[in-house]
Amino acid sequence: MKIQILGTGCPKCKKLAENTAAALQEAGVSAEIEKVSEVAEIAKFKVLFTPALAIDGEVKVAGKVPDVKKLVEIIKAAAG
Amino acid sequence: MADCCSTPKAAPVDCCCGGESVLIFACSGGSNVGQLTNEAAKKLDQGGVGKFYCLAGIGGDIAGMMVNAEGADRIIALDGCDVACARKTLERANLPISCYVVVTDEGVEKGHHFAISDEEVAGLCARVQELLA
Numbered sequence: 001m002k003i004q005i006l007g008t009g010c011p012k013c014k015k016l017a018e019n020t021a022a023a024l025q026e027a028g029v030s031a032e033i034e035k036v037s038e039v040a041e042i043a044k045f046k047v048l049f050t051p052a053l054a055i056d057g058e059v060k061v062a063g064k065v066p067d068v069k070k071l072v073e074i075i076k077a078a079a080g
Numbered sequence: 081m082a083d084c085c086s087t088p089k090a091a092p093v094d095c096c097c098g099g100e101s102v103l104i105f106a107c108s109g110g111s112n113v114g115q116l117t118n119e120a121a122k123k124l125d126q127g128g129v130g131k132f133y134c135l136a137g138i139g140g141d142i143a144g145m146m147v148n149a150e151g152a153d154r155i156i157a158l159d160g161c162d163v164a165c166a167r168k169t170l171e172r173a174n175l176p177i178s179c180y181v182v183v184t185d186e187g188v189e190k191g192h193h194f195a196i197s198d199e200e201v202a203g204l205c206a207r208v209q210e211l212l213a
């Protein structure tokens with residue numbers, strides 16, 4: 001699984017990255033995490049708002065920072 | 081490191097640290113009042129009030145568009161008449177509306193024609209701004 005954190009480096013982006021790392025640990029899922037901070041690259045995902053999170057190229061979250069519990073759900077659903 | 085809040089205004093993506101993220105949905109219906117919602121939504125977008133977004137994408141349950149809509153802090157919905165197509169579409173998608181205007185409630189009579197005036201568009205935009213204030 002590849003998780004991309006989309007955001008230009010603001011506190012909310014950092015919080016999303018932290019929560020995602022915690023959620024991966026809690027879900028027992030291993031994933032490659034990539035931070036995408038170039039606006040042009042972020043725009044390719046067609047997100048309107050950041051921070052955002054994509055799993056294997058599919059945007060799952062945009063414009064908010066879900067808590068760890070919600071991220072565990074999202075990660076587990078994507079892991080199948 | 082880049083600061084999100086310095087992201088240029090023209091950038092296609094808004095960082096939610098820079099303030100509220102607002103989406104505008106219009107019924108864009110096939111009548112004067114429906115088309116008024118469409119024109120007002122365009123003007124509100126151009127005026128920086130929020131982003132005019134695709135109601136049909138929500139009705140069609142398009143995954144990426146749903147994620148974007150769920151990320152909005154506030155949603156403005158504009159309906160032409162009390163059939164309320166925009167409101168009902170958003171409600172079905174569990175997207176809460178924070179500002180809502182029905183054009184016929186503002187005194188414009190519905191007709192199957194597309195003769196809309198700049199004054200009507202400006203009046204609808206002003207009503208939205210008033211509700212947001």
Ligand code: SF4
Pocket residue numbers: 107108109110111113114159160161162163164165166
């Ligand atoms: S709300 Fe009224 S004007 Fe708008 S699409 Fe529905 S029926 Fe048409």
